[in-house]
Amino acid sequence: MSDNPCLACPIDQGCCRNLDWMRLSPEEYERVYARVDDRMETRREGPFLLVRAKDKGACPHWDGHCTVYDERPTECRLYPQAIGSVFDGADMVLSVHAETPCPWRRALRGSDDAAEAMVRGLGQTVARQGQGVRVVREEGFGKLEVYFRRLARKLLGFGRYADTPYRPLIDLPRLFGRSR
Ligand code: SF4
Numbered sequence: 800m801s802d803n804p805c806l807a808c809p810i811d812q813g814c815c816r817n818l819d820w821m822r823l824s825p826e827e828y829e830r831v832y833a834r835v836d837d838r839m840e841t842r843r844e845g846p847f848l849l850v851r852a853k854d855k856g857a858c859p860h861w862d863g864h865c866t867v868y869d870e871r872p873t874e875c876r877l878y879p880q881a882i883g884s885v886f887d888g889a890d891m892v893l894s895v896h897a898e899t900p901c902p903w904r905r906a907l908r909g910s911d912d913a914a915e916a917m918v919r920g921l922g923q924t925v926a927r928q929g930q931g932v933r934v935v936r937e938e939g940f941g942k943l944e945v946y947f948r949r950l951a952r953k954l955l956g957f958g959r960y961a962d963t964p965y966r967p968l969i970d971l972p973r974l975f976g977r978s979r
Pocket residue numbers: 804805807808809810811812813814815878879900901902903904907
């Protein structure tokens with residue numbers, strides 16, 4: 800393995816060639832993706848923007864290597880770890896995990912503290928005024944917490960951003976006559 804194991808990526812730089820709904824702050828979008836927006840699909844999730852390549856293929860900045868390496872967004876710096884879910888509330892809760900498609904994710908996984916600091920920093924750039932930001936690692940009890948948070952969001956909408964493209968199975972505001 801060379802100093803940079805990604806140069807011998809066994810899935811041919813899979814993380815950049817399969818750009819699939821990466822989460823960005825608006826500032827990251829403007830800085831890195833606005834100039835190639837005709838090649839992107841974009842959707843909102845609360846204060847974040849999710850992007851993927853229109854053909855579900857490679858990142859437009861991929862040219863056999865990352866052409867924007869020094870300005871690449873948080874999720875790229877984080878890889879082979881990734882942000883799992885974001886839950887809205889009094890605190891914004893973001894989960895982080897290493898279950899990504901990178902075949903060498905165990906070997907390439909960097910410091911968990913550094914990864915969590917990066918995720919916290921991203922959350923802090925978009926949090927509402929006064930909203931705390933907490934990062935949960937999807938391991939051990941953290942995995943259990945994130946599982947129940949996802950379940951509560953799916954069933955009841957707890958922690959859901961209003962502009963996410965799905966409705967909870969039991970829509971409490973509708974049941975009680977309040978529309979969103
Ligand atoms: S992080 Fe993993 S998937 Fe991405 S280029 Fe490196 S080895 Fe390949």
